Amino acid sequence: MSMPLRPGDPAALGRYELVGRLGEGGMGAVYLGRDSDGGRLVAIKMVRPEFAHETEFRGRFRSEVNRAKQVPSFSTAEVLDADPDHEPPYLVVEYVDGPSLAMEIRERGPLSGAALQSVAVGIATALTAIHGAGVIHRDLKPxxxxxxxxxxxxxDFGIARAFEATSQHTRTDQMVGTVSYMAPERFDPVDGRPVTAAADIFAWGAVMVFAATGRTPFAADSAAATAMRILTQEPNLTGVPEPLRGLVERTLAKEPGDRPTARELLDALLAGEAPRPAAITAPAAEATPVRPEETAADVTPVPVGRARRGRTTTLIAAAAAVLAAAGVGAAIRFLPNEGQEAAGPGPGSSASLAPRPSVTTKVLTAAEKLDGIRRGQRKTLIHVAEIxxxxxxxxxxxxxxxxxxxxARSEFTLIPMGTGFLIRSLQDPKAAEEENCLGVQLDPDASADVVRAECFLSVGTLFQIEQTGRKDDRGRPTFTISSEKYGFLQWNGEKFYVELLGDAPPASTFSFVDRGPLPSASPS
Known part of the structure; x- marks a missing residue:
């Protein structure tokens, strides 16, 4: 289902007339277009301006598009066209007029029986085709x-590499992806090894748990906690039926070499059995098998049974650095709640076995509540003091x-990201395909409006919050909210916008009104 075009949206891109909006992500907007040659409906992804000016990105984008065109289209959205030299660059793919798996599960509940098996086979078939063309998806999710x-x-397969490998906003210590579906090795910026096709296999397992249960296998109440569970705990597979459960367990192995290939996964699904673990016939340092679909230069073979000594500690430290270190913001899509409302302690953890002691609720001071808001632990109203x-x-x-x-339309939570914050809306998450944050939208008249944006870290969604030293009419401390690149958040009587002010003071200041703790994930 498309939405109307917004003020400032282009009317056309190349030979394609734009007739509606399909969505918006951290890397660009997606439009419904009509090809002037025959009138075919297509989906067009237009790259954000902050990426478009990078010469290296355009070259990488062109290369990745050419590679993605080699993927057979029987189970993927066919890549039809692209113009890396256009201002801004865009990508044209087959328009698929159907709901996503995420929407289906939210509206109708988890799948079972033949429907679940069909989805498992369909995604595995797509991955077999994608990997066979030397492409890695990098962001497989419902x-x-x-x-x-x-x-x-x-x-959305393959093209993420063009952003991940070249953008100044996505350095080598950062990554593109959705935390709940990211393999453990994705949180390892220290090693510097390229992502392999095994990361997509891990994502397949996580997607199938979501399809079967409505939650993700490592669900937690924050992105950082989810990452820690992926790195250190076994997946929660409760509710996943056999024989699918055995397959899923193999695909969620911590070590890439312990997972089946896409072809092995598909063969096992069609045979109705779990894939056998790879035989270790030589020491780990010598075993370097090459998988059939891993023949392109982009796909690096992974040693079978690679030693794990020190690996977990290194990954935890790396993930902590990427997710929480001051001054470093990972370009990660913060959508850990895609089915996480049923999350609980990981299987085998002491929290899942021990009786809960009685707890006396502490009454927090105003300062403690404000600190909790800034840590992303509490709900808040963002009050405009002047109006x-x-x-x-x-x-x-x-x-x-x-x-x-x-x-809930007025409730937000702050997501700390290094020295800044994402500002996420707490409106009903079932009302939207993706969670929503505040973001800056540049219009042709050079204004910079503050609008709904996908919760994906970018130069337009990261805000700084600084105390003014003054208080509002209720005695609450006030703050300025600003974008480092675009300026201070202000209200002009009609809309919110951001503006660079130089030495002039902003016209709007904000206070944070506590609305209670964020709900913790409930036990499954």
Whole structure:
């Protein structure tokens, strides 16, 4: 389902007329377009301006598009066209008019029986084709699996590498992906090894747990906690039926070499059995088998049974550095709640076995509540001191509104990201395909409006919050909210926008009104 074009959206890209919006992500907007040659509907991804000016990115983008065109289209959205030299660059793919797996599970509940098996086979078939062309998906998740006429279609494959490998906003200590579906080795910026096809196999296992149960296998109440579970705990496979459960368990192995290849996975699904563990016939340092689909230069073979000594400690430290270190913001899609509402302690953990002691609830001071808000642990209203209104985000509105502080439309949480924050809306997550944050939208008239954006770290979604030393009419400390690149968040009587002010003071300041703790994930 497409949405109307917004003010500032282009009317056309190349020979394609734009007729609607399909979505927006950290790397660009996705439009519904019509090809002037025959009128075919297509999906067009337009790259954000901050990436478009990089010469290295354009070359990498061109290379990755050419490679993605080699992927057979029987179970993927076919790559049709691209123009890396256009201002801005864009990519054209087959338009799939069908709901995503994420939407299906949210609206109708988990899959079972033949429906679950069909999705498992469909995604494995797509990965076999993708890997066979020397491409790695890098961001397989329920939102990228679509129900199309005739079967499953996997979208958004391969192109992430163009962003990950070249952008100044995604350095070598950063990554592109969705935390809940990322393999352990993705959190290892220290080693510097390239991502292999085995990371997609891990994501397949996590997607299948979500499809079968409505939650992810390492679900926790924050992105950092989810990453730690991926690195240190066994997956929660409760509710995944056999024989699929055995397959999923193998694909979620911590070591890449212990997972089956896409071809082995597909063969096992069609045979109705779990794949056998790879035989270790030589010391780990000597075993370097090459998988059939891993023949392209981009796909690096992984040793079977590689020794793990010191590996977990290194990965934990690396993940902590990427996810929480001051001044370093990983380009990770912070959507750990894609089915995580049923999350609980990992299997075998003491928290899942020991009785819960009675707890006396501590009454927090105003300072402690504010500290909890800044740590991303509590819900908040963001109050505009000068107009006695609060930021609000309605389900169907694109721009941020000045609201009256009622309901979830006015509730937000801060996600600490190094020296800045993502500002995430707490409106009903079932009302949207993706979680929403505040973001800067540049319009042709050079204004920079503050609007709904996907919770993906970028130069337009990272905000700094600094105390002014003054208080609002209720005695609460006030702050400025600013984008390092685009300026201070302000209200002009009609809309919120950001503006670079030089030495002039901002017209708007903000206070944070506590609305209680964020709900913890409930036991499954």
């Amino acid at each position: 939102g990228n699996v679509l129900f199309a006429r005739g079967g499953i279609k996997v979208i 006695n209104k609060d930021l609000a985000l309605d389900d169907n509105d694109y721009e941020i509104q000045a609201g009256d502080g009622t309901g």
